Amino acid sequence: MYYATIFWDYTKTYMKTRMTYRADFIIEVLTNLAFQLMNLLFIIVVFQHTSFLGGWSREEIIFIYGYFMLPYGVFMTFFNLWDFTERYIVKGEMDRILTRPAYNLVQLMLENMNPSSLFGSLTGMLIMGYAWLQLDVTLQWYDPFVLLLFVAGSVMVYGGIYISITALSFFSDAPTGIHALMWNIQNYGRYPVNIYNKVIRFVLTWILPFAFVGIYPSAFFLDKEVTTLFSFLTPVVGLAFLTMGILIWNFGVRKYRGAGS
Amino acid sequence: MLAIEVENLRKEFRVQQNREGLKGAFRDLFKRRYNHVTAVENINFQIPKGEICGYIGENGAGKSTTIKMLTGILVPTSGKVVVNGYVPFQEREKYVKEIGVVFGQRSQLWWDIAVIESFQLLRKVYRVPEQDFKKRMDELVERLHLQEVLHRPVRKLSLGQRMRCELAASLLHNPSIVFLDEPTIGLDIVVKTEIRQFLKEMNKKYETTILLTTHDLQDIEALCSRVVMLDEGKIIYDGDLEQLKQRWGKGKEIVFHFAEAVNMQTLQQLTQGMEVKWQQDHPYEAKVWVPFEQENVSEVMRSVVSELNINDMKIIETNTDDIVREIYKSGSAETAGENHHA
Numbered sequence: 001m002y003y004a005t006i007f008w009d010y011t012k013t014y015m016k017t018r019m020t021y022r023a024d025f026i027i028e029v030l031t032n033l034a035f036q037l038m039n040l041l042f043i044i045v046v047f048q049h050t051s052f053l054g055g056w057s058r059e060e061i062i063f064i065y066g067y068f069m070l071p072y073g074v075f076m077t078f079f080n081l082w083d084f085t086e087r088y089i090v091k092g093e094m095d096r097i098l099t100r101p102a103y104n105l106v107q108l109m110l111e112n113m114n115p116s117s118l119f120g121s122l123t124g125m126l127i128m129g130y131a132w133l134q135l136d137v138t139l140q141w142y143d144p145f146v147l148l149l150f151v152a153g154s155v156m157v158y159g160g161i162y163i164s165i166t167a168l169s170f171f172s173d174a175p176t177g178i179h180a181l182m183w184n185i186q187n188y189g190r191y192p193v194n195i196y197n198k199v200i201r202f203v204l205t206w207i208l209p210f211a212f213v214g215i216y217p218s219a220f221f222l223d224k225e226v227t228t229l230f231s232f233l234t235p236v237v238g239l240a241f242l243t244m245g246i247l248i249w250n251f252g253v254r255k256y257r258g259a260g261s
Numbered sequence: 262m263l264a265i266e267v268e269n270l271r272k273e274f275r276v277q278q279n280r281e282g283l284k285g286a287f288r289d290l291f292k293r294r295y296n297h298v299t300a301v302e303n304i305n306f307q308i309p310k311g312e313i314c315g316y317i318g319e320n321g322a323g324k325s326t327t328i329k330m331l332t333g334i335l336v337p338t339s340g341k342v343v344v345n346g347y348v349p350f351q352e353r354e355k356y357v358k359e360i361g362v363v364f365g366q367r368s369q370l371w372w373d374i375a376v377i378e379s380f381q382l383l384r385k386v387y388r389v390p391e392q393d394f395k396k397r398m399d400e401l402v403e404r405l406h407l408q409e410v411l412h413r414p415v416r417k418l419s420l421g422q423r424m425r426c427e428l429a430a431s432l433l434h435n436p437s438i439v440f441l442d443e444p445t446i447g448l449d450i451v452v453k454t455e456i457r458q459f460l461k462e463m464n465k466k467y468e469t470t471i472l473l474t475t476h477d478l479q480d481i482e483a484l485c486s487r488v489v490m491l492d493e494g495k496i497i498y499d500g501d502l503e504q505l506k507q508r509w510g511k512g513k514e515i516v517f518h519f520a521e522a523v524n525m526q527t528l529q530q531l532t533q534g535m536e537v538k539w540q541q542d543h544p545y546e547a548k549v550w551v552p553f554e555q556e557n558v559s560e561v562m563r564s565v566v567s568e569l570n571i572n573d574m575k576i577i578e579t580n581t582d583d584i585v586r587e588i589y590k591s592g593s594a595e596t597a598g599e600n601h602h603a
Contacts, residue, residue: 017373101358
């Protein structure tokens, strides 16, 4: 309850700040969308050369892409901590966070909240809807609930990995490069895992489980029997990775050394 | 009742050592060498409730590190810290509700929104009931003269205005202990005086315990009944300010301008039997130090004035700056005292 009220207050603050920089806000939303649509265009171009990708049709891949945009948008809204090392560790802003009576990670998420990313999720829904109309798969009554569950799981997968990686800032002064690496790997999760070799498939499922933010959960809605088990693993894997991330984070906070002043 | 209790507190940092040159940098890549730096070395002190305590020391003496351990930001390497009955780093979120913290060089307000909106947000974070908040706010606005800045965004405030807002922000939840890390840094004398006045009143009215670090010894003189002095991670003095002045001050200094040339011998003869120290840089001018409680200043003056023709004369109080500088030079309060008396 407490966190719900401060969440709302931080949201209001975000909006007040955003209103002062209106043009900036619009440009940000537009660039985000343009970037996502470019990726989509890439899929369409690929399918002009082939009609199947590892046994998946163009509409199915587009559907996966649409699904992926849902958790991604939510994730980008709450985990907007790209300059964490620079701002909070090097400049010592973490001191301020730690002297306030709310869980530090939640404060960080709320302070850097970026709801404009939710437009990406909205677009994702539209893309999913479009692909679904083309695909002629039946919609079950429970599908919306399962979708909600899976999206929550995928967001947790993202959050868990991201929190673990960000927590490295507490141990090392400059873990540059890791974010970029992760960024590249996460793109693999949008395509069917059976097109990759065994090692990459294993990594995407168990080590950096980005397959659970795209292909595995969305396969459920496409009635692909092969991966149903994996689809339902999404919330489990999400919970496991989020727990791990938070544990690493809490351990890291104890190692925080502050900036000299 | 004790507000702050520190026993054998120690904090070590591991600092990477960089080797020189490109070759050195290359070797650092594979094998790092670390140095253990002890920022705070087994310190002990206790602060009773309602006291204003000054925490002073040179840059890098370990002041900020201590404050950060007391506020729960840093985890001590060893030793015991208990503040308000809490071990700060263990129950941090519960503990920080009862303290206020101001870091002079860092802002806790939201840059782009009006000051009052920052306060409102902090009210929610600290779970202060609406009514308490209103009462508290009225008082702070009046005391710190915030009326005309409340509706301006923080980025448009002057440093003095911002500092007053920072203070108000850290006191919204009526904390029983306040930590101030260089609260007057960079401020002009008017704002400094205002802030000192405010802190003093608050301490009196609410019995707020205040621990402040500063480089401005006038802060200490205006506010603190007690001083803890730190050097290289160790406490070199802990006691009240008056005592520090009396024991290690050079006493009072009198400067004479004579109408005729005078020599050292004459002067020393005049004050024979008194424990004073003369110094002469010029035949027409001389200084004499009169130690505290040992000689009477008027006694010394009378014996000089009655024998010699004087144009001008000036009495200079020892100032805390000089004492502190003296103590740092010798590295310990004990030896500084001895040197002087010798």
